[in-house]
Amino acid sequence: MVSETSTVENYLGFPSITGAELSKKFEEHARAAGADVLLYKGIMSVKKAGNVFEVRTDKESYSGRTLIFALGTKRRQLEIPGEKEFRGRGVSYCVTCDGALFRDKTTAVVGGRNAAATAALFLAKHCKKVYLIYRRDRLRSDSILTKRINDEEKIEVVYNSNPLEVKGDKSVKSVVIETRGRKKELAVDGLFVEIGAVPSTELAGKLGVKLNGENRIEVSPAMATNIRGVFAAGDITNGSNKFDQIATSVGEGAIAANSAFRFLRGIKD
Amino acid sequence: MVSETSTVENYLGFPSITGAELSKKFEEHARAAGADVLLYKGIMSVKKAGNVFEVRTDKESYSGRTLIFALGTKRRQLEIPGEKEFRGRGVSYCVTCDGALFRDKTTAVVGGRNAAATAALFLAKHCKKVYLIYRRDRLRSDSILTKRINDEEKIEVVYNSNPLEVKGDKSVKSVVIETRGRKKELAVDGLFVEIGAVPSTELAGKLGVKLNGENRIEVSPAMATNIRGVFAAGDITNGSNKFDQIATSVGEGAIAANSAFRFLRGIKD
Secondary structure, X not given: OHHHOOEEOOEOOEOOEEHHHHHHHHHHHHHHOOOOOOOOOOEEEEEEEOOEEEEEEOOOEEEEOOEEEOOOEEEOOOOOOOOOOOEOOOEEOOHHHHHHHHOOOEEEEEOOOHHHHHHHHHHHOOOOEEXXXXXXXXXXXXXXXXXXXXXXXXEEEEOOEEEEEXXXXXXXXXXXXXXXXXXXXXXXXXXXXXXXXXXXXHHHHHHOOOEOOOOOEOOOOOOXXXXXXXXXXXXXXXXXXXXXXXXXXXXHHHHHHHHHHHHHHOOOO | OHHHOOEEOOOOOOOOEEHHHHHHHHHHHHHHOXXXXXXXXXXXXXXXXXXXXXXXXXXXXXXXXXXXXXOOEEEOOOOOOOOOOOEOOOEEOOHHHXXXXXXXXXXXXXXOOHHHHHHHHHHHXXXXXXXXXXXXXXXXXXXXXXXXXXXXXXXXXXXXXXEEEEEEOOOEEEEEEEEOOEEEEEEOOEEEEOOOEEEOOHHHHHHOOOEOOOXXXXXXXXXXXXXXXXXXXXXXXXOOOOOOOHHHHHHXXXXXXXXXXXXXXXXXX
């Protein structure tokens, strides 16, 4: 999510900008172009009634002949005791947002793919010690990252392990893990969860939009879904080459908007 | 070409910016990120020598293990007498750049697809009269545009016609056309050529990069070409849904750069 990113340096035109500032610029631009921006409204349901789609919040209802799903992803959670309780008090899903708060402290990262490896390497720049807790017996990150993890003395990889519970008082004090059937408690000040992201496709799925095996929306090159008039763009869609970049999502958004426009105008390709 | 566009309002983050300013921001960002930007160097040849690609200008030579073609397109020309001579003195390939210079004058647009129709409608806002010269007996623009052309009294569509020559003294005075075998001279102050764009794929073609029927580079979703280590991005590539937007080209550029990085690092998908 752009607004949660500390610093964005890879969206062309802005050499360095905070995620919050860039989000604000995007919103201002949308408003200037005439869009009605209705932020922060919890959407309860999306339904099709004839040729019209109806989007309901708890209070209002909006309808239109086209719909573009651009809800992105949510971070996958561990779903263990203490995780929710200590969120924002040691438990974090964003190392670039919160990593620097743990200078000279001990932290743990849960996960073993590129995101987890990158997070551990980032934390090693600030922390005195970083545990990398992974359920398998070897990391699944790219070889270049795995090598850097192995070369970094501050990082200890804890293989074959699953976190069971987060403990603490005002903030996180430890994480209880299970390694090959044996419980163990690691003293940590922070716990970063890097086990992937879940596309926010509940509403689309209920509408009957076709999802792939990873629960992402299946789109054509024109960003059309299986339902006429419904389009999608960004991290919520399939496409293995997009690597969750702002630039690629913006490009997809432009294509989806153009496709919706052409659909409304009855323009055939 | 971004730098030749008068005002850009559809690149997210900049509600309204001149093409020249946006190009400058892009260049500054690339330099800030560490890129060596070598502008305005005419490239004579691109060759493969072992695992290395060699790019030669008339004076220097640069080599690297990967190459990304992002040369965009050039506007297609009429190739008739007077066209080159009066370029910038009445002959133009960019209605948004030069259209406003012809306020209350008479202009002609050559072409009959969406770009030509859009150009004629744009000019009709400024000019007292606009000829739309097309070789076929009906326009091939989208129905909504065709309807607006027909409804606009300032626009006269000249069907079944080809331009033969541009005439003038200091600037354009007329265009000679041929309609069903008969010559005719139309008095115009400006002539806008809107007959499409040609991808700049000469260098890529000579290197052996596979092109499609429209001379665009065939790319995979990862923006890879048929030659290992060679990638492409932007208007120079195939992809019918991109509609030549800055946002989509920037997205493709990000994917191509990431693919080149992964190629160099030996990262497999």
